[in-house]
Amino acid sequence: MKVLFLLGLIFLPMVVHGIQLERCEFARRIKQLGMDGYHGISLATWVCLVEAESNFNTEATNYNPEDKSTDYGIYQINSHYWCNDGKTPDASNGCNVQCSELQEDDLIKATNCAKKIVDQQGIQAWVGWQRKCQGKDVSHYLYGCNL
DSSP states (O other): OHHHHHHHHHHGGGGOSOOBOOHHHHHHHHHHTTOTTBTTBOHHHHHHHHHHHHTTBTTOEEEETTTTEEEETTTTEETTTTOBOSOSTTOOOTTOSBGGGGGOTTOHHHHHHHHHHHHHHOGGGOHHHHHHTTTSOOGGGGTTOOO
């Protein structure tokens, strides 16, 4: 039993990266990072968008064969325009980050990049928002969150 416990302690740090956040936990975190009302976008809208894009998974990726780019992290930020993954042709890295940094569990770099995207393109930059959230009542995304 002690051997298994010690092995668990040895391997524990390797499991820390990449989490599936709960809806309310995500809302709390991005509220602390200044997303509630950013460019007039409600916290509930951000929660809807992220559920549509990554289902609150910080490690999510989605490959786009059309332009050989990949969407990274909880906000599904694209490597062609916003980050460097070292493999996307003609990438511009608008957020000046490595794409892997957009998958960090603290959400800081991903949220800062999402802010930059909204600054330049608006919330319509996300297809998930267009399909699932645009023109809909999204207030229920905060029910039970006690924010």
